[in-house]
Amino acid sequence: MTGASSTGANEGTDADAVDGAERPADPGAETTDQAAETPDPDAARARIRERAxxxxxxxxxxxxxxxxxxxxxxxxxxxxxxxxxxxxxxxxLAAPERSLRAAAEGDDHDPETVATALSLFGE
Structure with a gap:
């Protein structure tokens, strides 16, 4: 049976299928999707205030x-x-708002802080 698997044509196709299943088609797509799923810290603060x-x-x-x-x-x-x-x-709300303001500072938002604040206070 080892002779049948060394044809080359099927191995390349199988390896490509496995590699394709492990990696997203567009490496930047996952980051973009995560950014779209994570609300802006200011929007999170507004939602928490509204809920409160x-x-x-x-x-x-x-x-x-x-x-x-x-x-x-x-x-x-x-x-x-x-x-x-x-x-x-x-x-x-003082502590979560303080954390969300800190998460909003700079160009790199902290999505974990936003998600945690929303899970505790936003819904």
């Missing part, structure tokens, strides 16, 4: 509704709940 705003609004509304069922919720109390929510969001 959605959660904040929902939770503030829930809290105010529960507090208001007792009937003694003043305007001052409502404002206190709103301020508390604002401070919580600001403090919770």
């Amino acid at each position: 705003g959605e959660v904040r609004e929902r939770e503030v509304e829930t809290a105010l509704t529960k507090l208001d069922t007792r009937g003694d919720l003043s305007e001052r109390d409502r404002e206190a709940v709103e301020r508390l929510a604002d401070r919580l969001v600001a403090r919770l």
Whole structure:
């Protein structure tokens, strides 16, 4: 059987097929695809802020509704709940926003930082 595999014509074709399966057709295509999949750090910051705003609004509304069922919720109390929510969001997002700003500095964005921040805070 070793004689049948030494024909040369089939070996070249098989080797090319294996090599082609291991390497992308365009070496730069993989880098371009990764860049397209990884959001810009500024876009990630905007998405995280948007998500935090959605959660904040929902939770503030829930809290105010529960507090208001007792009937003694003043305007001052409502404002206190709103301020508390604002401070919580600001403090919770300070670290990821700082990391995303650092990731955005320079020409080389850190896609791992962006992906991590989005997975933790963006969805």
